[in-house]
Amino acid sequence: MGVYLHVPFCARACPYCDFDFEVVRRPDDSGYVSALAREFEERAEPLGRVRVDTIYVGGGTPSTLRGATFSKMFAELRARAGAYEPREVTVEANPEHVTREWLLALRAAGATRVSLGVQSFSRQGLVTLGRAHHATKAREAMETIHALGLDASVDLIVGWPGQTPAALAADIETIRDAGVAHVSVYALTVEPGTPWEGLVARGARAPVDEDAQADLLERCERSLESAGFRHYEIASYAKPAKQAQHNRKYWRWRDFLGFGPSAASAVATQGGGLERRVNARGFAEWARSTGDQRAILDRLDPETAGREGLWLGLRLLEPLDTSELEARFERPSGWARRRLARQFELGNVLSPSAERVVVAPGRWLWHDVIAHDVLKGT
Numbered sequence: 001m002g003v004y005l006h007v008p009f010c011a012r013a014c015p016y017c018d019f020d021f022e023v024v025r026r027p028d029d030s031g032y033v034s035a036l037a038r039e040f041e042e043r044a045e046p047l048g049r050v051r052v053d054t055i056y057v058g059g060g061t062p063s064t065l066r067g068a069t070f071s072k073m074f075a076e077l078r079a080r081a082g083a084y085e086p087r088e089v090t091v092e093a094n095p096e097h098v099t100r101e102w103l104l105a106l107r108a109a110g111a112t113r114v115s116l117g118v119q120s121f122s123r124q125g126l127v128t129l130g131r132a133h134h135a136t137k138a139r140e141a142m143e144t145i146h147a148l149g150l151d152a153s154v155d156l157i158v159g160w161p162g163q164t165p166a167a168l169a170a171d172i173e174t175i176r177d178a179g180v181a182h183v184s185v186y187a188l189t190v191e192p193g194t195p196w197e198g199l200v201a202r203g204a205r206a207p208v209d210e211d212a213q214a215d216l217l218e219r220c221e222r223s224l225e226s227a228g229f230r231h232y233e234i235a236s237y238a239k240p241a242k243q244a245q246h247n248r249k250y251w252r253w254r255d256f257l258g259f260g261p262s263a264a265s266a267v268a269t270q271g272g273g274l275e276r277r278v279n280a281r282g283f284a285e286w287a288r289s290t291g292d293q294r295a296i297l298d299r300l301d302p303e304t305a306g307r308e309g310l311w312l313g314l315r316l317l318e319p320l321d322t323s324e325l326e327a328r329f330e331r332p333s334g335w336a337r338r339r340l341a342r343q344f345e346l347g348n349v350l351s352p353s354a355e356r357v358v359v360a361p362g363r364w365l366w367h368d369v370i371a372h373d374v375l376k377g378t
């Protein structure tokens with residue numbers, strides 16, 4: 001099973017972000033580890049019967065924590081897990097925090113992969129997005145990660161106001177030359193309630209031009225594929241054998257457990273349904289709560305869980321086996337094809353064989369439309 005650990009601290013707030021974080025000068029590493037250990041203890045069931053094989057430490061900004069803290073976090077997890085055999089351990093990091101010493105501590109704790117929040121290598125892009133690092137620092141961080149034998153995954157944000165095709169092409173060239181294993185490409189999304197919304201309202205930022213953004217996303221796909229990356233999921237590109245194993249679990253309906261504020265868990269229930277749990281947001285709120293107050297629990301019936309499974313499954317750009325999906329969510333045979341009838345007509349989804357469906361080439365940009373139909377359609 002995959003385990004997600006949420007680190008709710010950032011050194012500063014990026015204006016577009018609505019993840020669960022608080023801005024702190026220095027996080028209380030030991031307070032965080034103790035609170036995490038308390039949650040492991042409280043959830044000894046199901047943790048005690050689980051074999052942990054992937055770990056993802058996300059945020060917030062995990063790189064605000066000291067390097068030595070990771071071995072403590074993982075030791076607490078190991079002590080409570082039924083079995084601890086992680087083959088992929090990812091830690092998210094902001095480029096300005098990455099040092100050789102920090103990476104060495106991470107590696108000693110068992111990390112295999114660093115997900116680096118580069119967003120852009122362009123000066124204008126970094127200023128527009130309100131980021132703290134310089135492109136040179138991001139390049140150095142990628143090199144050091146690679147030199148220490150860890151896999152580097154780079155996050156890019158595409159479609160920020162003023163981004164040109166030439167700026168994007170330069171970003172991809174930098175990535176191509178840096179020995180990066182994986183790239184995540186996110187379309188800039190203005191989340192309600194974020195400072196960016198106010199900046200747009202005051203005229204300090206142009207609104208996102210969605211057509212220009214779609215054009216950049218298509219260019220990004222072409223350039224990354226020419227650089228040897230395979231586009232395997234809506235937002236993910238990987239070199240051979242470097243797909244994100246932890247994230248694949250979300251897209252192929254595997255159970256996962258999340259710990260820390262705002263972390264989500266999903267566990268299959270008898271009869272094809274799903275039990276979902278979403279922890280309380282906010283470090284203080286999460287750390288002081290216990291038991292039922294710590295999370296919102298939701299039981300999804302098999303029909304609702306199946307729809308979510310189909311939507312998530314179509315994020316992967318490889319064919320999805322509908323009989324496997326129908327078996328997992330205990331849906332009647334032919335259920336998935338019926339749900340997708342309109343999308344077949346629109347040409348957004350194809351069926352290469354009787355039990356396989358896949359997003360049509362180039363139609364991944366329409367995934368929101370597919371999702372709307374699958375989740376809300378009759």
Ligand SMILES: C[S@@+](CC[C@H](N)C(=O)[O-])C[C@H]1O[C@@H](n2cnc3c(N)ncnc32)[C@H](O)[C@@H]1O
Pocket residue numbers: 016017018019058059060061062092093094116117118119155156157186187188189190191
């Ligand atoms: C949860 S964030 C944490 C990573 C790390 N703190 C950082 O900022 O680099 C993971 C990624 O989500 C993406 N992201 C966050 N907010 C976004 C938004 N509003 N639009 C597009 N991408 C976003 C960024 O690429 C970011 O690297």
Ligand code: SF4
Pocket residue numbers: 009010011012013014017018019021059060061094117
């Ligand atoms: S993008 Fe990353 S660093 Fe910026 S506020 Fe969000 S979690 Fe923190």
